[in-house]
Amino acid sequence: MNYADIKQYDVANGTGVRVSVFVSGCTHHCKDCFNEEAWDFNYGKPFTEKEIEDVISYLKPEYVAGLSLLGGEPLEPENQEGLLPLLRRVHETYPEKSVWCYSGYLFDKDIVERMCRESEITRELLSYIDILVDGEFVAEKKNLKVNFRGSDNQRIIDVKQSLATGKIVHWEGEIVP
Numbered sequence: 001m002n003y004a005d006i007k008q009y010d011v012a013n014g015t016g017v018r019v020s021v022f023v024s025g026c027t028h029h030c031k032d033c034f035n036e037e038a039w040d041f042n043y044g045k046p047f048t049e050k051e052i053e054d055v056i057s058y059l060k061p062e063y064v065a066g067l068s069l070l071g072g073e074p075l076e077p078e079n080q081e082g083l084l085p086l087l088r089r090v091h092e093t094y095p096e097k098s099v100w101c102y103s104g105y106l107f108d109k110d111i112v113e114r115m116c117r118e119s120e121i122t123r124e125l126l127s128y129i130d131i132l133v134d135g136e137f138v139a140e141k142k143n144l145k146v147n148f149r150g151s152d153n154q155r156i157i158d159v160k161q162s163l164a165t166g167k168i169v170h171w172e173g174e175i176v177p
Contacts, residue, residue: 001023001024001025001046001081001082001083002041002042002044002045002046003021003044003046003051004023004024004035004038004043004071004072005021006055006058007019007020007022008058010068013068013100013102014066014100014131014148015065015066015098016063016064016065017065018068019055019068020067020068020070021051021055021067021068021069021083022035022072023047023070023073023074023076023082024040024041024042024071024072025039025041025071025073025076025078025079026038026073026076027073028104028136030104030136030137030138030139031139032139032142033137034137035071038071038072039072041078047082047086051086052085052086055086055090056090056093059090059093059097064097066094067090067097067098067100068100068101068102069099069129070102071102073103074102075101075105075122075125077119080119080121080122084121084125087099087125087129090128098131099130099131100148101129101132102133103134104135106134106135107134107155107159107162107168108168111126111132111134126159129159130159131156131158131159131171132156132157132159133148133149133154133156133157134154134155134157135151135154137150137151138153139151141153156170157169157171
């Protein structure tokens with residue numbers, strides 16, 4: 001897996017100060033995507049053990065709330081395999097820190113109904129994600145007034161509560177204008 005960028009301090013992609021990993025590779029190709037160069041799976045640099053160690057060290061300060069995964073598309077099968085060792089380490093080292101993931105895939109239809117049934121990697125990866133912002137960016141539904149989303153069709157989902165109840169539970173911290 002390649003990555004486009006790692007931000008040590010990010011306050012735009014989840015609550016609090018976060019470390020953000022932007023993976024390379026996306027098949028959604030949303031119109032007016034903010035990170036179009038990251039559609040290419042070969043863009044950026046290889047994500048290696050060194051980058052995992054860097055992310056783990058960036059997460060150490062108490063004021064860092066957690067990790068955010070963006071792209072590209074973190075839940076492309078190729079990227080899931082690359083992210084799994086990172087999420088295992090984050091979970092082991094900082095179980096109190098939250099993991100947010102931004103995906104163009106829909107939680108219920110694409111991830112739970114299809115990907116989780118087809119892949120043990122997806123099931124394990126999902127077990128480490130606390131909040132999922134799902135749905136493709138839709139330029140015609142772009143809304144600068146919503147928090148942590150680019151367009152009104154996207155949802156902020158509490159993954160653990162949704163998996164436990166079998167229905168989509170929206171994140172309680174979501175502020176709807």
